[in-house]
Amino acid sequence: MFDGKVENRSKPKDLSGVDLLQQLNCLNENDFGKHPNKMKRKRNPEELNWTKKSIFFELPYWKTMKLRHNLDVMHIEKNICDNILGTMLNIEGKTKDTVTARLDLEDMKIKKELQLKKREDGSYLMPHACYTLSKEERKKFCCFLKKHKMEIQLQSSLSVEERHRTQFPLWFKNYVTNQGSKGISHEILSLAYGPDIRAQKYMGCIVNGVRFHTKARDKHLTSQNSGVTVEGNLEEDQINFYGILTDIIQLNYIKDYKVVLFKCKWFDLDNKKRRIHRDGHLLSINISKYWYESDPFILSVQAKQVFYLDDTKLGKDWKVVQKFHHRHLFDVPEMQGVENDDVSDADEDFEIYDRNMEMQISENISLHRNDIVANVIDRDIVDNVNILVNSDQESEDGDEGDEIESDEYDTDIEPAL
Numbered sequence: 001m002f003d004g005k006v007e008n009r010s011k012p013k014d015l016s017g018v019d020l021l022q023q024l025n026c027l028n029e030n031d032f033g034k035h036p037n038k039m040k041r042k043r044n045p046e047e048l049n050w051t052k053k054s055i056f057f058e059l060p061y062w063k064t065m066k067l068r069h070n071l072d073v074m075h076i077e078k079n080i081c082d083n084i085l086g087t088m089l090n091i092e093g094k095t096k097d098t099v100t101a102r103l104d105l106e107d108m109k110i111k112k113e114l115q116l117k118k119r120e121d122g123s124y125l126m127p128h129a130c131y132t133l134s135k136e137e138r139k140k141f142c143c144f145l146k147k148h149k150m151e152i153q154l155q156s157s158l159s160v161e162e163r164h165r166t167q168f169p170l171w172f173k174n175y176v177t178n179q180g181s182k183g184i185s186h187e188i189l190s191l192a193y194g195p196d197i198r199a200q201k202y203m204g205c206i207v208n209g210v211r212f213h214t215k216a217r218d219k220h221l222t223s224q225n226s227g228v229t230v231e232g233n234l235e236e237d238q239i240n241f242y243g244i245l246t247d248i249i250q251l252n253y254i255k256d257y258k259v260v261l262f263k264c265k266w267f268d269l270d271n272k273k274r275r276i277h278r279d280g281h282l283l284s285i286n287i288s289k290y291w292y293e294s295d296p297f298i299l300s301v302q303a304k305q306v307f308y309l310d311d312t313k314l315g316k317d318w319k320v321v322q323k324f325h326h327r328h329l330f331d332v333p334e335m336q337g338v339e340n341d342d343v344s345d346a347d348e349d350f351e352i353y354d355r356n357m358e359m360q361i362s363e364n365i366s367l368h369r370n371d372i373v374a375n376v377i378d379r380d381i382v383d384n385v386n387i388l389v390n391s392d393q394e395s396e397d398g399d400e401g402d403e404i405e406s407d408e409y410d411t412d413i414e415p416a417l
Contacts, residue, residue: 017063024053089141090132097129099377099385113368122379127368134372169194186255195251195259202248205260207300212262215244227306228264229321230298241292242267242285242306242321260300266292277314288317 015023027050056062086094099116106115116124133141176184176192203217204225213225226245231238247263268291269275275286287308304323311318 017065017068021057021063023048024050024057027051027053088131088133089138090128097132099126099382100389102126103382103385103389111367113366116377116382119376124377124379124382125374126377127374128372130367130369132369132372134369187257190253190255190257193254195253198252200250200252202250205248205300207260207303210305212245212248212300212303212305214248215246224307225305227308228262228298228303229306229323230302230304239269242269243290245303246296248300261297262300262303263296264298265290265296277318279313283321284311284314284318285321286317287319 026048056068062068082094083096085091087096089095090097102114102116105111114127114129116126118124173192173194176188204211204213206212211225212228213221215226218224218226227242228245229240229242232241233239243264243266245262245264249261249263251259251261253259267275267285267287268289269285270291275289277284277286307322307324308319309322311320
């Protein structure tokens with residue numbers, strides 16, 4: 001502890017990795033973290049100021065390193081990831097499961113079933129390791145990565161939309177307010193200040209001469225006026241969305257402006273799931289599932305009315321879509337209101353999925369795969385590798401005792417399996 005006095009003593013002694021390891025070996029085993037039965041213990045004099053022994057000291061070379069904690073985590077993670085993927089996918093030039101690595105296993109006398117097996121013609125058989133993926137498994141793995149990439153891009157897009165939804169109204173209001181009355185119409189000014197928090201709900205209305213009813217209203221009538229369709233974009237394609245009208249909401253703005261919204265439940269018509277069936281001029285849709293539940297609103301002037309008829313050929317959950325041209329028999333510009341209620345925001349429902357996965361590992365794991373044909377290694381390749389290995393060993397024996405200066409950037413080391 002610094003006591004405010006001038007320190008005239010010499011600097012502390014630089015400890016080598018061996019000295020540090022000797023001090024760390026005096027530490028008693030201690031489970032870190034909180035535990036109800038854990039009691040605060042007293043430190044032994046031999047422990048000095050150490051509380052934990054780094055796991056890196058289990059590496060045989062760690063104690064001899066001059067600079068032990070200058071680790072570039074990002075590049076280490078990238079190199080490890082590249083090496084693991086290259087080995088699992090058996091990518092030529094990227095895999096670490098090479099002929100040299102298999103010869104190392106033979107020299108070390110370990111993992112005999114992964115060692116090269118010599119054949120009668122002099123070539124060698126190199127069995128695939130248990131972690132090597134087959135051709136079909138590699139295809140599934142790549143499809144998974146492609147799907148995962150699309151999900152990440154979708155999440156990124158959703159975050160932009162959420163930011164736009166939450167920040168744009170305030171920005172728009174400030175922008176219009178700062179402009180004053182210069183070139184700002186009453187409609188834009190009303191829209192910028194937002195709607196009244198009190199909204200009105202209706203069970204029926206007439207838009208462009210067409211009468212619409214909510215699904216709840218249709219239940220009590222023999223006629224059907226709750227089917228709606230609207231054009232929209234699905235990824236890069238333009239399609240027709242079909243749904244059921246559930247609520248009619250009128251928003252009131254200043255200057256006596258009004259906007260009528262349709263809240264709908266949209267049928268899931270993903271064509272990849274074969275939820276659309278065409279039979280000549282007839283279009284049938286599957287109504288068993290819904291989508292875009294977080295985006296149910298459209299402007300009333302965007303909606304077109306359709307009718308849904310039972311599809312007797314496809315059976316349950318299938319409806320034939322009937323489109324038609326209206327004669328504008330109800331061209332009356334008024335709102336047929338049944339009840340006026342203040343609309344409050346509904347609570348959002350969140351469905352939590354159990355992401356815990358249980359993995360069962362068998363103790364009797366085979367180190368090689370019998371379901372994939374082993375690679376055949378030419379005898380000349382193995383002989384050349386042996387010559388190089390033997391020459392390297394002779395060179396190391398001759399240079400024993402000399403100081404070896406390694407490139408500090410050369411981190412791509414090929415370990416023996």
